[in-house]
Amino acid sequence: MKKPTEKPQLPKTIAAAYGVACDSSFGAVSPPLYLSSTYEFSGYDQPRAFDYGRAGNPTRALAAEAIAALEGGAGAVMTSSGLAAIDLLVGRLPVGAKVVIQNDCYGGTLRLLKAREKLGYIQLIVVDFSDLNALEAAIKKGPSLLFIETPSNPLMRVFDIAVLSSLAKRYGAKTVVDNTFLSPALQQPLSLGADYVVHSTTKFLNGHSDVVAGALVALNDEDCQELNDWSNITGAISSPFDSWLTLRGIRTLFARMEQQEKNAMTIANHLNNHGSVSKVYYPGLTTHPNHELAKRQQQGFGAMLSFEHKDGETGVRKLVETVKTFTLAESLGGVESLIAHPATMTHADMGAEARKAAGISDGLLRLSVGLEHISDLIEGLDAGLS
Numbered sequence: 001m002k003k004p005t006e007k008p009q010l011p012k013t014i015a016a017a018y019g020v021a022c023d024s025s026f027g028a029v030s031p032p033l034y035l036s037s038t039y040e041f042s043g044y045d046q047p048r049a050f051d052y053g054r055a056g057n058p059t060r061a062l063a064a065e066a067i068a069a070l071e072g073g074a075g076a077v078m079t080s081s082g083l084a085a086i087d088l089l090v091g092r093l094p095v096g097a098k099v100v101i102q103n104d105c106y107g108g109t110l111r112l113l114k115a116r117e118k119l120g121y122i123q124l125i126v127v128d129f130s131d132l133n134a135l136e137a138a139i140k141k142g143p144s145l146l147f148i149e150t151p152s153n154p155l156m157r158v159f160d161i162a163v164l165s166s167l168a169k170r171y172g173a174k175t176v177v178d179n180t181f182l183s184p185a186l187q188q189p190l191s192l193g194a195d196y197v198v199h200s201t202t203k204f205l206n207g208h209s210d211v212v213a214g215a216l217v218a219l220n221d222e223d224c225q226e227l228n229d230w231s232n233i234t235g236a237i238s239s240p241f242d243s244w245l246t247l248r249g250i251r252t253l254f255a256r257m258e259q260q261e262k263n264a265m266t267i268a269n270h271l272n273n274h275g276s277v278s279k280v281y282y283p284g285l286t287t288h289p290n291h292e293l294a295k296r297q298q299q300g301f302g303a304m305l306s307f308e309h310k311d312g313e314t315g316v317r318k319l320v321e322t323v324k325t326f327t328l329a330e331s332l333g334g335v336e337s338l339i340a341h342p343a344t345m346t347h348a349d350m351g352a353e354a355r356k357a358a359g360i361s362d363g364l365l366r367l368s369v370g371l372e373h374i375s376d377l378i379e380g381l382d383a384g385l386s
């Protein structure tokens, strides 16, 4: 393979064309999918760029480079899931290291970190990030890592990456941002002071609900090298086919995000004026408490939103059983619209008490807005809400 162009490129160009026409064998325009698990040495003691598929794979490397370029990082590691990417980072911390995380993050992230804590690997400090005093007190305890998810899941709270990461830096902690909800098309945490970005590429980056994979991007070369070594040591890698599909999905990232966001904004405004909805959580609404911050920190408001049904669980049940244009399913970020009930689905494992503390009620529904015609989406919701 020829090297992708060394010229600096604008993000939309990277997404659409990174690695295109780099095949020196046949001039393939779409980058080839290399499934081989092993690579011939060119001679005695002469390995080539790749020797074994766990240590490296050309297809995976290309997708990782594209994601790193979009995030403005030195490099990226691609893993078998978003949680594997988080575990890769946490697994490299010294035993007993403290990790600070918000109380309203993705349920699976909290479950993973709590499981690691229970086994004695880390000490977890869970705080409400909107309480800056509590957050500062936690960071003063000397954590190795501050974990930020913004916008948060499912309440779409937005946290100031620049403020939080500089606070972390002051006390010697590194910052990782889960950028799954916005993707690098709409938010670049490394440019705001974060040291790492983590993705469930299962979601917007791949965008077609046919891959489970993750990525971990590091700002500096040294971290990147260490994480790459760690992925080879632990075997936390993404398959060539998943990597290939993910890069293929990234081609349309900007166009998808733009249109899905438009649909989400229209739906948020519609629900905000709907008699059966008591509250809408979408940072694009001027009534959202973090609207100004979102406007400043993000290049868009994304395609995720949540709302409270006025009739609580009874209303929720009726809606999810009648709504046609939204599929009742976990996950998000695909071209098709999904509806999820956090209390019984994504956040069920958190337990009722923790959900209550995080403000996740039984009447809350989360939408991942897709590319369908907006009239069909609104009609479907209205039918379920009437």
Ligand SMILES: *Cc1c(COP(=O)(O)O)cnc(C)c1O
Binding pocket: 081, 082, 083, 084, 106, 108, 109, 149, 153, 178, 180, 181, 199, 200, 201, 202, 203, 212, 213, 214, 331
């Ligand atoms: C889905 C998700 C994860 C976990 O990713 P997997 O690919 O399912 O392991 C982590 N963070 C956020 C915000 C997610 O939505």
